[in-house]
Amino acid sequence: MLPFLRAGARRSISGLGNHIGHAARRSSVGGQLQFRSGSSEAVASAVPIPEKPQRVTLSDIQERRSRAGRLVAPTAAPSDADMFKGPTAGKPKAKRWDHHLTHESTLRAPCKLKQAARHLKQPGIISLGGGLPCPEYFPISSLSLHVPVPPGFSEPDTLSGGETVAIGKYDASVPRAAGQPPAAEYDLCIALNYGQATGSAQLTRFVTEHVELALGAPPYADWGVCLTPGSTAALEQTLRMLCDGPGRRDTLLTEEFAFSTALETAAPLGVGVAGVPMDEQGLLPGEMDRILAEWRPEERGGGRRPHVLYTVPSGQNPTGATQGARRRREVYEVARKWDVLIVEDEPYYYLQMGPPGERKKEQEGSQGLEGFLDGLLPSYLSMDVDGRVVRMDSFSKVVVPGSRLGWITASAQLIERFVRHAEVANQGPSGFSQVILHKLLDERWGHEGYLRWLMHLSDEYTKRRDVIVAACSEFLPKEVVSWNPPLAGMFHWLKVRHETHPDAASKSILEIEEEIFNRCIAKGVLVARGSWFRAQQDKPPSGLYFRTTFAAATPENMREAIRRLGEAIRESFRL
Amino acid sequence: MLPFLRAGARRSISGLGNHIGHAARRSSVGGQLQFRSGSSEAVASAVPIPEKPQRVTLSDIQERRSRAGRLVAPTAAPSDADMFKGPTAGKPKAKRWDHHLTHESTLRAPCKLKQAARHLKQPGIISLGGGLPCPEYFPISSLSLHVPVPPGFSEPDTLSGGETVAIGKYDASVPRAAGQPPAAEYDLCIALNYGQATGSAQLTRFVTEHVELALGAPPYADWGVCLTPGSTAALEQTLRMLCDGPGRRDTLLTEEFAFSTALETAAPLGVGVAGVPMDEQGLLPGEMDRILAEWRPEERGGGRRPHVLYTVPSGQNPTGATQGARRRREVYEVARKWDVLIVEDEPYYYLQMGPPGERKKEQEGSQGLEGFLDGLLPSYLSMDVDGRVVRMDSFSKVVVPGSRLGWITASAQLIERFVRHAEVANQGPSGFSQVILHKLLDERWGHEGYLRWLMHLSDEYTKRRDVIVAACSEFLPKEVVSWNPPLAGMFHWLKVRHETHPDAASKSILEIEEEIFNRCIAKGVLVARGSWFRAQQDKPPSGLYFRTTFAAATPENMREAIRRLGEAIRESFRL
Structure with missing residues (x-):
C-alpha cells in the first residue's frame, strides 16, 4: 500500500463527484459507480489546476533566443531543458515520486565515463578520457536534403518545388569567414559522434520551446525533457522505471482496448494490466476511480493498487477515441486522488480534427496558427500541478517514423532516472535523425513553419478521415x-x-x-x-x-x- | 543448477589441460589452478572446432547476388539472414538454449500487428491494418551525401575529393524509364516508414554477407543476424534475455577490468559480476575455469553458477588487451565445458594492428585485402560449433557512432528471442542511419570498398597508437x-x-x-x-x-x- 495521505489538503475530493458522475452517465459501459468521495485515505492536493494551457508565443521564443545568442554545444555537450525554458518563478516544484520508482530504477547510478566529461569544460584540457572516434574518420563530409517549404508544403518531387538544405561536417566550428561566427550551430562532426543520452542540446532546445509554444509549459517549475529513440523505447523505459514485476506485481491501468505493442511491452515484465471501460471519449474517470477504490491486493495475488495509468488521449489506438478537455481534467483528478502517475502517449496529438463535414474554422484565414493552437485539446502536462505526468511525444506520425526520434516531458526527478537508463539502454537517438530534424524543423522551417506543417498534416488527415467515414456510410x-x-x-x-x-x-x-x-x-x-x-x-x-x-x-x-x-x-x- | 550432462560426448575435457595450464602459467594474477579435468558433470560436445574461419570470397558474394537478382523489399518487408546466407548443408544445428533464457525472455510473445503483416504478401490486398503514415507526407524528397572513395579515402572536404551519392524518395518503386527496373533497391519511402525490428532487408543482406566475408560463417547451420541501434542497446537486450536478476540472482562473467557501461547495465538488473583475472592477452581461461569449478551457490546468496561470459576480445576496453587465436579457443573450450554462453562484443575488431614499429606486411602490396582478412584474429563465431556465441558488431567505431547502428549474430533461437524484445524496446535502428549506411557501404563502396576502408582505418589507428606509445616512452x-x-x-x-x-x-x-x-x-x-x-x-x-x-x-x-x-x-x- 502506498502512502496516500498528504498534508495541507484543503479541497475535498467530493467536489469532483458531479464531474465524474457526469462522465459516468455518458458511459456506454459502466454500471453504478462506486465513487468514494471524501474517503480519508485519498485527498487531492491544494494547488488548483490551471483553467487552460499557459502557452508562450513565437515572439517570446524569438526574443529568448536573441537574448541567449548563438548556441555553442560541441561534441557530447551536456544539456537540459533548464538551459532553454522560460521563467518558472512562482511555480511550485514537482512532488517527489520515490515511492513510485522500481527497484531497478532506484539502483541506477550515473555513467562514470559520462560523468567525467564535465572536466572537459576546463579551458585547454586535452582529453585522453572517452573513446570518441576522431571525426576526421567519419566518411561523410556533407549531407543535403530536399524539403517542402511553408506555406504550401507541396511534395517537392519535381525540381521546381521545395528547397535544398545542406549540413557540413564542420559547420559549427569553422568560421564562415575571418572574424565571422561559424555558419551553423550543429553539424555532422557533433551529430555523428557520441553524444549524451538526452540527445543533443540543439534538438533539446527545439523540443523544449515547442512544448511551451504548443502545449504550454507545465504549471510546476522543475520540468524537463529527454529525447528518445521513439515512443516505443520511451514506453519500455518508463514501465521499467515505474512498474515492478515479480515481487511487487504491479498492475498498469490502460484503456480497456489498448495499443497492442504497449500490452506486449508490459506482459514479459510481469506487470499486469487493468483495462478501464471507455465511451466515445475514451477512458471513463468514474470507472478508473471504481477500479482503484475496489482494489483488494488479496484478490490480486498480492499486487498493490495500480499507481500508473497509460493512456492515449487523442485518437486513441485502437478506438480512435479522443478525450475532451473536461474528461482530461476528470481523469487527472482521479489520478491525484489515488496517487497515480499518468503516462500520456500522444503520437496523434496534432492530428486533431473537427467532426466530418465541418471544416475547422480556426484553420482558415490569416489567424490560422493562433486558432490551430487554441483549438487543440489540453495536454495532461498543461494541468499537471503535481508533476505526475510523463508525456511521450514522437516525430513518427508527423515527420517520419524512420527517424526513431521523440521525447518525453516530465518532472526533473523522473527525467533524471529516465536518462540514467537511456545511458545504458540506447545512448539516445541516431545522430543522423537528430541533425536532419534539427536542420528541417529548427533551421529551415523554424517553430512557425513546423506548426504550419502540423496544421497542414491535420488538414490532410481530416480529408482522409472524411473519405473513410463516407465509405463506411456507403458500404x-x-x-x-x-x-x-x-x-x-x-x-x-x-x-x-x-x-x-x-x-x-x-x-x-x-x-x-x-x-x-x-x-x-x-x-x-x-x-x-x-x-x-x-x-x-x-x-x-x-x-x-x-x-x-x-x-x-x-x-x-x-x-x-x-x-x-x-x-x-x-x-x-x-x- | 543447470543440466550439464550431454549425450554423445566422446572427447574428454582432459585434453585441454595443457592449453589451459599454459595460459595459467602466463597469468600475472592466478595462483594454483583447480582445473577439474574429466569431471563427470562437465563434458565437451563431440563436434570439433574448425581450425580456421571459413570465409567466403568477394566473387562468391557477387555470384550469389547475380543469381538472386534484384532485391525487392518494400516497406516493412520481413527479412532474415537465411534469405542471404550461403549454403549450410552438412552443418549441424545450434544447440537449444531454453535453460539459459530469462523468465522475461521466455514470456515474450510475437507482436500481433507485425504478425498480421504477413497477409500483405497476398497480391492486390489493400491494407487498412497497420497505422503506417502515408509517405506522401514525409517532408524529405531526397537526401544526398558526399563521401570519400576507395582506394585513397582522403577526407573530401574540398570539392575535388569524394563523390556525391543521392537517395530519392521513390527510387525503389519508380522505374528509371519505361520498361526499366527502378534505379535502386532502397529509398526514403521504405527507410523512413516503419520497418521490422530486425532492420531492413537491404542492410540485413549486407551484414549477413559481411559476416561470411570477413569473419567466416559460424560452423553451425541456423545462425542469423539482427540489426541493432548500437551495441549499447544490444548488450542491455542480451542481458535481459540471458541473465535473471532477483530470484535466480545470475552472475555475469567479465574481464576483471571491464567496460564500465557494461557493468552499469548489469547492476540495476540485479545481476552480479564475477571478474576473471587477466594477462596481456585478456581473460585467463584457467581462471575462468577455476571460478566456475569453485562456484558454490550457498556462498553466493543462492546465485547459480555463471552461465554467460561478456568479453571484448580485441582491444579490450579498458585494458587494450587482445586475445590471441589460441586464447580464444581455450576460452571457448572452457565455455563449452561449463555450458557458458559467450557474448562477444567486438567494436574494435577491425582495428587490429601489429606491434609498434612493425608495419603489417599484409597491408602492403596488391594482395592487401586477402592478407588483411587472413591477418585478423578469429572471431568466437568462427569456432562456434554449438551456437553459444552472441557476437555484437557496431558501426560506431568504424563508420560513425551517431549512426546508432550495429548488429548481432547468433543462433536462430537467440535471434528470435532478441527480435521479440526489439519489437517493443526500439523497433530497430533509425531509417536515416540504415539508408545512409546502405548507400555508402553497399551501393557506393560495396563489400570490397568497405573492407578497404577498414584496412585504411586500421592503418590510421596504428599510426595513432604508435604516437601514444612513443610519447609514453619519452615522457x-x-x-x-x-x-x-x-x-x-x-x-x-x-x-x-x-x-x-x-x-x-x-x-x-x-x-x-x-x-x-x-x-x-x-x-x-x-x-x-x-x-x-x-x-x-x-x-x-x-x-x-x-x-x-x-x-x-x-x-x-x-x-x-x-x-x-x-x-x-x-x-x-x-x-
Missing part, C-alpha cells in the same frame, strides 16, 4: 455496424453487433471475428481484429470490433477496401 | 609506469607501481589514484581512472591503472597530454 450494413467518426489520429473503430449474427448462439465472439477477418483477407482487405487490443485477454470479450486506418491507402483504395469489408460482413451475417 | 617515468603496446582498438592501459609511492603506507590505492587524477586535471589532461572499470567494486583494487585513448586527440595533443600525465605522476611520486 457498411448499418443494421450491424456502427461507429463514431474519429476526432483525431489515424484510426477508425467499427463496432459489429455480434449478438445479431446468425451463428451467435453457436459461435463465440472471437470465432465470428476470425471468420469475418478471414473473409476480409480472402476478399483482399486487411483490417485489425479488435481482440488484438483487449487489455485483459483473460476476460471474455465485451464486443466485436475491427480497427481500420485511414493513414496510408489512397482514397480510391480506402473506398474499395471498405466496400470489400462491407461485403465480408454482409456475407458473414447473410444479409 | 613517463619507467620506474613506476609500465604498459603493453595495444594490438587493437583505441585504448592504452598504464600500470602504475603504487607500492613504490612515497605515501603507499598511509594512502590507499584509490587515494593515490585520485590524487594523480586530480593533478592531471589541474595540468590539463583528462584520463580515465582504472578503478572506474573494476568488475567487482566490492573487492579491494589489485593495482593502480589509468586508461588513455589514442582515438581522438591530434598527434601533437597526444604527446602534450602524455607529457602532462608524466609530470603529474612524477610530482605525485616526488621523482
